[in-house]
Amino acid sequence: MAKKEIQVFSISFLDLLSGALAAVIILFVIVPKMDIKSKDAADALKDLGLEVQDLKQKMQQLENSVDKKVLQQIMQQMQKVEQELQQAVQNTQQLKEQVEKLQAQVEDLKKYKQWMDNCGLTLQSTCPPKKIPTRGFSFRGKSIVFVVDVSGSMISNNFNEDRLSPVKAGLRMLISTMDESYNVDVMRFPYQGDCDNKANFGALQPMTEANKESLSQFIRTFKAKGGTPIREALEYVMNTYTGLTDIVLMTDGEPGCRQGDDSNKLSEEILAFMRQRNPGNIQVNAIGVGRDFFDDPNAVKVKFLERLTQENGNGFLIKFD
Helix, strand or coil: CCCCCCCCCCHHHHHHHHHHHHHHHHHHHHHHHCCCCHHHHHHHHHHHHHHHHHHHHHHHHCHHHCCHHHHHHHHHHHHHHHHHHHHHHHHHHHHHHHHHHHHHHHHHHHHHHHHHHHCCCCCCCCCCCCCEEECCEEECCCEEEEEEECCHHHCCCCCCCCCHHHHHHHHHHHHHCCCCCCEEEEEEECCCCCCCCEECCCCCEECCHHHHHHHHHHHHCCCCCCCECHHHHHHHHHHHCCCCCEEEEEECCCCECCCCCCHHHHHHHHHHHHHHHCCCCCEEEEEEECCHHHHCCCCHHHHHHHHHHHHCCCCCEEEEC
């Protein structure tokens, strides 16, 4: 009696195996290159993993009716596919973690971009140096020029205030606390006339004991007289000092040193000059001296100092009575 030929698989079953194998291999090739779509790929891989398990169960059921050699070859292929699938799943998980980190970084960059827009900064803007908290003030750096108003109003006004003496004492005390890492100069305005000025060094100098004593003696000579040539003083500073990080303007009045000067017009001219000459590298700070800085917050001089500091590095403005 002739042996009955055993048909191991039908064509449709082999097609099923081939299709599953091809799908797994394609996903294995594509998934490592994916980024944001890796979550969907992970779900697809999970489904395919279930299909592979189902196929393994079917293969086990057919062990008794399939040629052992053929079955062994198929099982080896299935094991290889399963290993590749596991590796693909691991790669996909790593990609998911990388995508989540990138998404977090994107959110941080959006916040930085919003901050830059609010501050009027672009990628072409000069990076502002980190502010250094110093003796109650927040200077941008350690290269500082103090610009002191010694106009006639600093000694007497309607309130009979002596505004100059406290300024001189406070400035000498502040300078005495600085070490040699600070480079400083002090200038006064006016000097001999109504619209001139004079600096002690005319350049930034390290705060050695000798240089601090020189500045202290210079400050002692301040006597109140003349006008308030703020524009001329700032022009001198911007034209003279290199590597400057901070200007500290100490004044009690509106800009003007000539008869008929328009303080409003001069204020706008000074602001325009500083916008042109200071692209943001120098922080302008101000100390408004006198009781009227508290009594009339809408006065020309108050609004002028507010805008001057805000537009030039958002420096500090301290009102000093």
